[in-house]
Amino acid sequence: MESIGGDVMTEEASKYDASQIQALEGWEAIWKRPGMYIGSTGERGLRQLVFELADRSVNEVLAGHANCVDITLTSDSGVCVADDGRGIRIDEAGHTGISGLEALLTRMQAGAGPSGRHDVTLGLCGMGPFVVNALSSRMTAEVRRGGARCVQEYERGVATTPLTEAGTSTGSGTTITFWPDADIFGTAEYSFDGWAERFRELALLNRGLEISLTDQRRPGDPRSARFRYPDGARDFVAILDEQKDEPVHPHIIGFEREEPRMAGTVEVALRWRASRDERVRSFANSRPTDGGTHERGFRDGVATAVTAYARERRLLTASDPDLEADRIGEGLTAVVSVKLDNPTFEGSTRGWLGNAAVRACVEESVREHLGRWLAGHPEQATALIDRIVQGAAGTGQGGADRG
Structure with missing residues (x-):
């Protein structure tokens, strides 16, 4: 059969069936098309990573389990999100054989995010920390719960160390720090003002929500802001x-x-x-x-x-x-x-x-x-x-x- 241009289209070239459909799952899907999950691989996408991670902490405060969310831009280009809530569960999640923490950070949970009137959804895809972990060259998680402090390390969505008890803790909460994958985001940088606008807006819409932002990227010129508005x-x-x-x-x-x-x-x-x-x-x-x-x-x-x-x-x-x-x-x-x-x-x-x-x-x-x-x-x-x-x-x- 001849095409309009005169070239012969072979039977093999024209064949298209299920065997040629590429199915991408989990981290592979996110690595292949990161923009589908966070909007872009530029500054906008970086901002969405923070929003996906901060969702859980913000809702801990709104549910009355925490007092404040602290977000820090670290001097080595990382981002730290901390709260004084209950701490992510570290016992086994169902029959998965892994902790609740590891399941949250390594298993896709699309559609499982907040949806009711008392919940806030900041991110685009609703997959929360999983998408952040998948697009980070490194992530560290610290959970303070039941008097113990436990830590775990991850690289590009995969746990590289077991969940380890690293000492005692007098309080409770969760601290997660991640470093965006430079192979994906290149030289894109976070905008402190972009964060401040959205988090201030969030605090204005939710009485009692307290959020602090700190920028440590420029040692001689640190920036910080704290948002809490009792009159909504x-x-x-x-x-x-x-x-x-x-x-x-x-x-x-x-x-x-x-x-x-x-x-x-x-x-x-x-x-x-x-x-x-x-x-x-x-x-x-x-x-x-x-x-x-x-x-x-x-x-x-x-x-x-x-x-x-x-x-x-x-x-x-x-x-x-x-x-x-x-x-x-x-x-x-x-x-x-x-x-x-x-x-x-x-x-x-x-x-x-x-x-x-x-x-x-x-x-x-x-x-x-x-x-x-x-x-x-x-x-x-x-x-x-x-x-x-x-x-x-x-x-x-x-x-x-x-x-």
């Missing part, structure tokens, strides 16, 4: 508003509410400033989102509450249309965070929340809480409504005759 989303709005225009009202409006109908909680904080810029950040189970039912519900609730108050106080006439969401959003800074037992995300990047019940629950919560705040702060509410109505009149939407 309110603190988040205050940070987003730093060095921005003067506020229309100084008080940050905020609330947190349990919503059984959506099997989760909603936390919202917002404030208007004297600017045209809108800054609305939305999150689902501590993941940044591009939008979805939680953000739609928030916007519906704000528009309904503001319009209802304006009509009640005769700041809008009977013939005026409802205030539009885009006009109400001018100068608005807000954080909308939902935590769900069973979040449903749309799209391959999991950036759009799709849970249908969330929209109505968030709308109702925002409408009720913002409505109460407006009624309880008439001076600030009137100044806010005046600003919105005058802006709407200026664009031809309509508004009350203030003369």
Whole structure:
């Protein structure tokens, strides 16, 4: 048989069956296509390694088993993640013949990561420490548990020493240090600022979570940061508003509410400033989102509450249309965070929340809480409504005759 180009395609060349499919498993799959698991083999991928490893420690704190997560960039290009939690189990994992520690670090556990409202997933693939170990030239693990301190060494995903008791310990916890494989990541370096942004965001979304970052790579210029925010989303709005225009009202409006109908909680904080810029950040189970039912519900609730108050106080006439969401959003800074037992995300990047019940629950919560705040702060509410109505009149939407 002749091809279009005139070359003869042999029977052997055209043959394609199951024997020619290359099946890659475990470390081999990760080594062959690391970008599929951590996004890239550059700085972004290095950052994901830390997130995959820090998942477990962060959730130890959120579950009340630890007080703090400490992350250190060491002077020899390693990364150390430590917590004062219960310590990874060191007894045999099932009937595997290896410890729980070794199973966690050497066995693929895709899909076994956190999923409920009280859990945080930082990494892309959800395989946790396994993918980090596979892409590291070296890893050391120390577990403090039951009064003993045990250590184990690994290279490129494989244990090179047995789990060994190395002394006693008065406390408990886990410390894992890894050195990324230079054959995979080349000269890529970690960005301290990139870490700081995500971990600060995580601490703002989870009251009580404390995370410290330390950079020891430059002995003459060490850097460190510690994140813990007792006021949650309110603190988040205050940070987003730093060095921005003067506020229309100084008080940050905020609330947190349990919503059984959506099997989760909603936390919202917002404030208007004297600017045209809108800054609305939305999150689902501590993941940044591009939008979805939680953000739609928030916007519906704000528009309904503001319009209802304006009509009640005769700041809008009977013939005026409802205030539009885009006009109400001018100068608005807000954080909308939902935590769900069973979040449903749309799209391959999991950036759009799709849970249908969330929209109505968030709308109702925002409408009720913002409505109460407006009624309880008439001076600030009137100044806010005046600003919105005058802006709407200026664009031809309509508004009350203030003369």
